[in-house]
Amino acid sequence: MATFTRLTTLFMTGAACAALAACGADSTADLANPGNTGSNPGTSTTSTTSTTTTSGGGTANCPSQTTQVTVGTEQHCRLPATLNANLTLPAGNIYQLNTRLDVGTNITGPAGVARTLTIAPGVTIYAANQNAFINVNRGSQIIADGTVGQPIIFTSAADLGYAGVLGLPTRAIYRGRTDRDPAGTTTGEWGGLVLNGLAPTNNPTRDGEGSTGVIAGGTNAADNSGILRYVQIRYAGFDVGVATGGAAGVNELNGVAFQAVGNGTTVDYVQVHQGYDDCFEWFGGTVDAKHLICDGTSDDAFDWTDGWTGRAQFLLHIQNQNNVTGDTCIEADNLSSNNEATPRSNPILSNLTCVGSAASTTSITASGGTALFRVGTGIRLYNAVISAARQAALDIDGASSYAQATAGNIVFRSIYITSAIQLATDSDDGPLPALFDAAGNNNLRTNLAASTLLPQVTGGVAYVNGSSETARPVFNANGVSTFFTTVSYIGAVQSTANNWTLGWTEFVNRS
Numbered sequence: 001m002a003t004f005t006r007l008t009t010l011f012m013t014g015a016a017c018a019a020l021a022a023c024g025a026d027s028t029a030d031l032a033n034p035g036n037t038g039s040n041p042g043t044s045t046t047s048t049t050s051t052t053t054t055s056g057g058g059t060a061n062c063p064s065q066t067t068q069v070t071v072g073t074e075q076h077c078r079l080p081a082t083l084n085a086n087l088t089l090p091a092g093n094i095y096q097l098n099t100r101l102d103v104g105t106n107i108t109g110p111a112g113v114a115r116t117l118t119i120a121p122g123v124t125i126y127a128a129n130q131n132a133f134i135n136v137n138r139g140s141q142i143i144a145d146g147t148v149g150q151p152i153i154f155t156s157a158a159d160l161g162y163a164g165v166l167g168l169p170t171r172a173i174y175r176g177r178t179d180r181d182p183a184g185t186t187t188g189e190w191g192g193l194v195l196n197g198l199a200p201t202n203n204p205t206r207d208g209e210g211s212t213g214v215i216a217g218g219t220n221a222a223d224n225s226g227i228l229r230y231v232q233i234r235y236a237g238f239d240v241g242v243a244t245g246g247a248a249g250v251n252e253l254n255g256v257a258f259q260a261v262g263n264g265t266t267v268d269y270v271q272v273h274q275g276y277d278d279c280f281e282w283f284g285g286t287v288d289a290k291h292l293i294c295d296g297t298s299d300d301a302f303d304w305t306d307g308w309t310g311r312a313q314f315l316l317h318i319q320n321q322n323n324v325t326g327d328t329c330i331e332a333d334n335l336s337s338n339n340e341a342t343p344r345s346n347p348i349l350s351n352l353t354c355v356g357s358a359a360s361t362t363s364i365t366a367s368g369g370t371a372l373f374r375v376g377t378g379i380r381l382y383n384a385v386i387s388a389a390r391q392a393a394l395d396i397d398g399a400s401s402y403a404q405a406t407a408g409n410i411v412f413r414s415i416y417i418t419s420a421i422q423l424a425t426d427s428d429d430g431p432l433p434a435l436f437d438a439a440g441n442n443n444l445r446t447n448l449a450a451s452t453l454l455p456q457v458t459g460g461v462a463y464v465n466g467s468s469e470t471a472r473p474v475f476n477a478n479g480v481s482t483f484f485t486t487v488s489y490i491g492a493v494q495s496t497a498n499n500w501t502l503g504w505t506e507f508v509n510r511s
Helices: 015-019 358-363 399-406 432-437
Strands: 003-005 053-055 067-071 074-078 087-089 094-097 100-103 116-119 124-127 133-136 141-145 152-156 193-196 226-234 256-259 266-273 280-283 289-295 302-305 311-318 330-332 348-355 371-374 379-387 394-397 410-418 444-446 462-464
Touching: 067 094, 100 116, 133 141, 193 226, 256 266, 280 289, 302 311, 348 462, 371 379, 394 399, 394 410, 394 432, 399 410, 410 432
Parallel strands: 074 094, 087 116, 094 124, 100 133, 116 141, 124 152, 133 193, 141 226, 152 226, 193 256, 226 266, 256 280, 266 289, 280 302, 289 311, 302 330, 311 348, 330 371, 348 379, 371 394, 379 410, 410 444
Antiparallel strands: 003 053, 067 074
């Protein structure tokens, strides 16, 4: 079978593009790129993405449970709606998702009917319509275990140049909420990933994202929903409520939704690019994560509720530099209907960098927060860099949340804020300066000009520590939990010489 290198938005080149009559019309320039163009250091010098190759043309060797379909002159393997047995997707094929795929069944049962979806390194799966997404039910697993040189990519037909030949609308009409995206700079071209587990949650009757059924959860903190490692998720998330005639903002799919997922699950090196809703959202559970990237989302980067008690290290958020309406880096809740519900949301985060949009400096507000903690959540946040522009950098909302601060369940150590407005000044925020500035916390807040964040390449978005960030004291999070890698720096990325985003990501490192 012929092989070719995937391009970011021109999947077909030369004769292949000619074979797909509408390729040029639908392979538009990347929408809502965080502001960078050009090659991605650490990958191919002739491609804008990884060096992974995949099948193009010829006859696909489709595994059992998949169906061979013709797309232009290509042969692709269409995934089923439900796995009736374990399924492995080997490299060498192009895989199409054209509906909701359920991995396992009976998500409201004690364990469900367990199935495993295994995806080989270098595989690309694209969604042939907006309603397509993958739902891993309770008791089942997804094993998406890529490598630096062969990341696993989940994306849309439009991203790969297939929209025209599949009769899909152009990107311009993939919109759900004009309040969120008035400039039309982001897309929600498919539904993303939903993982359901058997770990504890304080809201077991919640309906899952995208109408995936009651979350339920369970009592197994060590439950294992599989592996997401070296994975890209592009252009995912959309407003299901709007698509089905309902209210906006009520039922939305994300890049990845972790619904009562346990800490036996491996989540490491995952990028969500240009999501319509949140990049990563946790609904209860105990799942841990390292090396997460959210770039270009039009809602939140890291969002939790319903009692998430996991740990996460090396978190990078780059707001879309062309979209001033992007929301927060962190939006954190316990349970809105009962702020004291247990298990209480109380994760531990270390080595976070939040980069706001420079385009939004003229509309900065003192309310809200680039890192927002509310409705009774706890948080231990260590070694963070928050370079904010759209709103105040840090905010704690509500009496129940401030009560957690008084109880010692909201802790900030070695936090460096550079922002026009560092701390929110809502009516409830009187205690915030004393909490943040307390002696021994090693926190510092200063104006936006004090940021010395550097781009990986000239002209790119700055997210790598510079001299000011490097000079800040470091809190040893490993002393709190051995989950955390001991490091000598705050923020997500130490330097251009020590940059874990290189090689497996797309869009982040461009000039």
